[in-house]
Amino acid sequence: MTMSTKRVIVVVGPTASGKTDLSIALARHYNAPILSTDSRQVYKGLPIGTAYPSVEQLQAVEHHFIGELELNQDFNCGEYEKQALERLETLFEKHDTVVAVGGSGLYVKALCEGMDSLPEADEALREQLQRRLAEQGVEALAEQLKTLDPEYYEVVDRCNPARVMRALEVCLVSGCKYSVLRKGTVKPRNFQIVKVGVNMERERLYERINLRVDKMLEAGLEAEARAVLPYRHCNSLKTVGYSEMFDYFDGKIDFEQAVELIKRNSRRYAKRQLTWFGRDKDIRWFENDQLEEIVKYIDSQFGE
Numbered sequence: 685m686t687m688s689t690k691r692v693i694v695v696v697g698p699t700a701s702g703k704t705d706l707s708i709a710l711a712r713h714y715n716a717p718i719l720s721t722d723s724r725q726v727y728k729g730l731p732i733g734t735a736y737p738s739v740e741q742l743q744a745v746e747h748h749f750i751g752e753l754e755l756n757q758d759f760n761c762g763e764y765e766k767q768a769l770e771r772l773e774t775l776f777e778k779h780d781t782v783v784a785v786g787g788s789g790l791y792v793k794a795l796c797e798g799m800d801s802l803p804e805a806d807e808a809l810r811e812q813l814q815r816r817l818a819e820q821g822v823e824a825l826a827e828q829l830k831t832l833d834p835e836y837y838e839v840v841d842r843c844n845p846a847r848v849m850r851a852l853e854v855c856l857v858s859g860c861k862y863s864v865l866r867k868g869t870v871k872p873r874n875f876q877i878v879k880v881g882v883n884m885e886r887e888r889l890y891e892r893i894n895l896r897v898d899k900m901l902e903a904g905l906e907a908e909a910r911a912v913l914p915y916r917h918c919n920s921l922k923t924v925g926y927s928e929m930f931d932y933f934d935g936k937i938d939f940e941q942a943v944e945l946i947k948r949n950s951r952r953y954a955k956r957q958l959t960w961f962g963r964d965k966d967i968r969w970f971e972n973d974q975l976e977e978i979v980k981y982i983d984s985q986f987g988e
Contacts, residue, residue, distance in 0.1 A: 690776045691986055694721075695785040696792055696961050697882035698954035700892040702972030704737050706882055707785035708745055709975050710982075714781040717746035720767060721786030721795060724923050726764075727753050732900050732908045733925040741805040748775075755915040765794035765908040772875065789839070790847075798871030798878075801944040803857045810901050825852055832856075836863040839960045842950060843927055846919045878985040880978055883958065893950045897925075901943065905929065924949045 693714070695707050711718050720726065724734040728751045736742070736750055748771055753759055768791075775782050793799070817825060822845040829848055830837040832855040840847050851862040858865060883889070908947060909929035915921055916930050925946055932942035962968055972977050 687725050688876070689780065689872060690772075691781045692719075692772070692795075692875055692877050693781060693783045693982055694722075694781060694792060694796060694861050694877060694879040695882065696879065696967060697787065697972075698733075698889060698957040699787055699950060700896045700954070701882045701884060701889060703787065704735070704741065706972055706975070706978070707738070707783050708741050710978070711745040711783045713975075713979060714783070716779055716781040716783045717748065717775055719771065719784045719795075720747065720749040721784050721791040722749075723759075723764075723786075723788040723791055724920065725750050725786070726759065727751065727755055727757075727920045729755060729912055730920075730926075732905045732906070734744075735896070735900070753920075755912060755920045756918050758919070761790045761794040762799050764791050765799055768795050777877070783861070789957065796873065796877055800805050800866050802854055802862075802865055805853065806857050809853055809856060810849075810884055813853060817845055817849060821827055822848055825849055828852055829855065829862075833861040833863050835861065836866075839956050841923075841953065841956065843922065843924050843953070844919075845922050863883050876986060877966075878982050879964065879967040880981065881961055882972045883968040883969050884971055890951050891955060893954060894947050897943065897947045897950060899982075900925070924953055935939070975976075 688845060693710055693716070694822060695703050695710065697703050707718055710716070722734065724730060724747045725736055727734070730736070731751070737747060742750065749764075749768070772782060784792070786792065813825065822842065825845070825848050826837065826840075826842045829840070829852045833851065835853055854860075854862045854865060875928075884892075905925060906929060909926050910933070912921060913930065913933065914925065916926070920929075921930075928937070928942045928945045928949065929938050931945075932939055937945070968981055970981075
């Protein structure tokens with residue numbers, strides 16, 4: 685097997701932009717399996733809140749890293765890099781092309797470039813930050829991160845305490861910005877990569893996000909959140925949709941407030957995704973209905 689002839693088509697974009705539908709179309713066109721680069725869809729039991737591909741889509745195309753992990757399993761970008769590369773090696777035995785799709789910027793980076801070597805965790809500092817997180821909430825940690833590393837603060841998922849805490853920890857241990865230390869050497873890959881991004885006019889995107897939340901609620905998001913409530917302490921559930929529902933269950937907010945916060949936080953997350961991916965000059969952007977143009981661009985990059 686000559687790995688250099690193997691290709692990965694990476695599809696990125698903000699939430700609700702149409703990445704899944706596009707990935708299915710591309711997978712069918714290239715007779716390719718799909719590798720998810722979504723840090724939440726990898727967990728079991730979250731089909732509604734994390735917008736798994738539909739049952740029909742999962743049956744139509746072979747998918748990987750969808751609903752594979754237990755909610756209490758620890759999983760990070762470094763582990764994803766290791767497992768994704770192993771999975772690709774297996775998939776390339778039968779396929780020339782694999783489609784990778786998702787909106788988790790760090791997972792895309794792990795797959796395409798590899799993760800940086802960062803300072804080891806300081807256990808005493810980690811315990812101190814965890815106490816602050818429990819007492820003051822993630823917002824307090826995020827505010828300190830904003831002071832120490834405003835660049836990373838703008839793109840980090842601030843609903844994800846683990847990401848905020850790790851970045852803050854690195855800043856405090858090293859005395860350097862996390863955003864600077866993360867810009868390491870790109871690891872070589874023995875397959876070709878082409879990246880396409882899906883986006884649309886901002887107002888239309890926000891309308892799609894609001895509509896998606898309404899559809900999630902109709903599909904049973906509240907019941908799904910109640911079912912996973914015993915795992916609320918897990919990192920897998922520190923995410924938009926579940927955090928707001930848990931606050932509703934606790935009586936901190938009412939149902940209408942929870943819905944509005946899910947919509948607002950989803951819009952904010954989409955904005956951070958666009959900021960993150962906007963910095964990657966290798967991404968060529970399209971509307972989600974430009975399949976023919978996207979295929980032409982991919983083929984031109986692969987020399988076809």
